[in-house]
Amino acid sequence: MKIEILKQAVMDSRDGITISDNCIDDNPLIFVNPAFERMTGYSFEEITNINCRYLQRNDRKQPELKIVHNAVKKGEYCLVTLRNYRKDGTMFWNELSISPIHDENGAVTNFIGIQKDVTPRMIIQQQLRDEHQSLEKMKIHFEQLSIKDGLTGIYNRRFFDTQLEIQCKIACRNGDSLTLAIIDVDHFKSFNDIYGHQAGDEALIRVADSLNKSFQRGSDFAARYGGEEFVILSNGMAKDQAALYVKSLCQRVRDLRIPHSASSTGYLTISIGYSVHTFGPLHPSNVLLAQADKALYVAKERGRDQFFSL
Missing domain, CATH: 3.30.70.270 (Reverse transcriptase/Diguanylate cyclase domain)
Structure with missing residues (x-):
């Protein structure tokens, strides 16, 4: 009964949930929930059994990707925000957290990934940064005008x-x-x-x-x-x-x-x-x-x- 409740929670979650297999080379995804399919535009069949790096396409020069790589290598938890791309090519900001799953001997067998589309938040933060920079420039400009x-x-x-x-x-x-x-x-x-x-x-x-x-x-x-x-x-x-x-x-x-x-x-x-x-x-x-x-x-x-x- 508890397993069924857990399964229902995963399938109904508004956040994207993935599971990767750390025992197989390149750590491919073996499970994605419907929210992840909706978030990315890819179907379950298209994105399982391969590594999820396709979500970054050619945008691989993101420092956060190194953080994820090192966390997987060390079997550790990490939380990053990445630029990801849907199947139709549109970019979205993905707040990704990955957590290791250990077997009875302590070896990491899988990673569970929780994905949140935080694009609206990132846009607002960028607007606030731009406004702050504009205000700072205006402040400097008016200070210069005064002298x-x-x-x-x-x-x-x-x-x-x-x-x-x-x-x-x-x-x-x-x-x-x-x-x-x-x-x-x-x-x-x-x-x-x-x-x-x-x-x-x-x-x-x-x-x-x-x-x-x-x-x-x-x-x-x-x-x-x-x-x-x-x-x-x-x-x-x-x-x-x-x-x-x-x-x-x-x-x-x-x-x-x-x-x-x-x-x-x-x-x-x-x-x-x-x-x-x-x-x-x-x-x-x-x-x-x-x-x-x-x-x-x-x-x-x-x-x-x-x-x-x-």
């Missing part, structure tokens, strides 16, 4: 204002020097009038890229201050080093050789006002900014395409 200039890709005014305060506090604590350079693209309104705003945007991108590649220290950075103005903040430079550095910035932009008919050189140039300051406890950040701004005004009054420091 990066949308046109040039370098840091923006908001990031500069925050970093200036931080760097000034560090310099005050350590007694270090900070160099702040304010950079203005010469005759940029005329450039836009002559060549158009798209050319103007492209010129700003090239200038920003050149400035952004000029650093000698990992803590240095450039930011777009607004319009055609840029700023560079650097720590640890002496006044003579700063002078050589800003001079090289002017030359870097000249070397871009961006044509500008309204410029005395025939090419786009920049003017730089800079300040080098060694900080103490009574030196706020606006001192450094005010000095660099005044120096820029002098550089422009003197004819542009040059640098100046107070």
Whole structure:
């Protein structure tokens, strides 16, 4: 009676149930229940007396298959989720558990396999992973937007204002020097009038890229201050080093050789006002900014395409 109940339970189970013969080479299936036939589309006669690897077809490079192989080899239980394929070629996710059956001497004679079609669950999990990745990408994107200039890709005014305060506090604590350079693209309104705003945007991108590649220290950075103005903040430079550095910035932009008919050189140039300051406890950040701004005004009054420091 108990055997009949067990048999009925196996035949009526909604999960696919298989039995393989471990005493025969290649461990072929010797029994499948109706649920397994419905799940795979294969009939009992088509899929017994052969190994069930046909369910993976050519999709054999699944790491989980090695887990199953090792479990069978060692006569152990395992639980994996595999990509399987029905008779009509459609793929489904199969949660497979196999359990060994031992004889009275402890030898493994058979394996019972329980198969569950978990395709809906796997689709939902993949959708959740995709949504999570999309949210992470959006988060990174918006974080970048909050500190990066949308046109040039370098840091923006908001990031500069925050970093200036931080760097000034560090310099005050350590007694270090900070160099702040304010950079203005010469005759940029005329450039836009002559060549158009798209050319103007492209010129700003090239200038920003050149400035952004000029650093000698990992803590240095450039930011777009607004319009055609840029700023560079650097720590640890002496006044003579700063002078050589800003001079090289002017030359870097000249070397871009961006044509500008309204410029005395025939090419786009920049003017730089800079300040080098060694900080103490009574030196706020606006001192450094005010000095660099005044120096820029002098550089422009003197004819542009040059640098100046107070």
